[in-house]
Amino acid sequence: MNCWKTINYNKHYGSHRLFFMSSLTMLLTFIIIYGPVQHLAGTTSFHDNYFLLFIMSLWIMYPLHKLFHYLPIAHLGEKVSKLVTIKYGLFPIIQTKVCEPIAKWLFVIALFTPFVVINSILVWACFLFPHYVHYFTILLAFHVGICFSDLVRAKNVLSAPNHSYIEENEDGLEILLRSNNP
Numbered sequence: 001m002n003c004w005k006t007i008n009y010n011k012h013y014g015s016h017r018l019f020f021m022s023s024l025t026m027l028l029t030f031i032i033i034y035g036p037v038q039h040l041a042g043t044t045s046f047h048d049n050y051f052l053l054f055i056m057s058l059w060i061m062y063p064l065h066k067l068f069h070y071l072p073i074a075h076l077g078e079k080v081s082k083l084v085t086i087k088y089g090l091f092p093i094i095q096t097k098v099c100e101p102i103a104k105w106l107f108v109i110a111l112f113t114p115f116v117v118i119n120s121i122l123v124w125a126c127f128l129f130p131h132y133v134h135y136f137t138i139l140l141a142f143h144v145g146i147c148f149s150d151l152v153r154a155k156n157v158l159s160a161p162n163h164s165y166i167e168e169n170e171d172g173l174e175i176l177l178r179s180n181n182p
Contacts, residue, residue, distance in 0.1 A: 026145030
């Protein structure tokens with residue numbers, strides 16, 4: 001395989017810039033979504049009970065997001081490395097990395113699965129439980145912020161040729177093409 005493109009996210013974007021853009025995306029998502037969803041949900045009274053459940057949902061959002069990244073590529077076994085660490089004794093940090101090349105479209109599916117599944121569930125919950133629409137829009141905005149780096153990765157991967165392969169390394173990812181030589 002030949003390397004078509006190497007993308008180093010720290011050099012191209014920087015971790016501080018990605019965090020800032022993710023936070024800004026989170027804020028803008030809440031501002032844009034809250035008004036229309038509140039209007040469509042058709043309620044004028046909100047309840048603030050289940051606040052502890054809301055806080056737990058914020059805490060579990062990241063591990064759930066990572067789980068949905070892993071599910072489409074779980075069948076690859078040893079091609080995917082998994083590492084779970086606990087930071088500050090409270091926050092799980094989950095890392096999954098594709099160690100061997102996989103098809104571009106499988107990688108794209110793994111990138112978009114959490115965005116589509118979790119956000120769809122949260123939007124559906126807004127209409128199912130209209131008195132808690134404020135909780136669900138905060139969770140939705142938080143999750144869109146988490147997805148920002150995935151969307152940046154998807155932008156880079158989608159520009160690659162259709163029959164390319166993706167492999168992750170310590171700094172980012174490599175887009176590979178199958179060589180024509182035997």
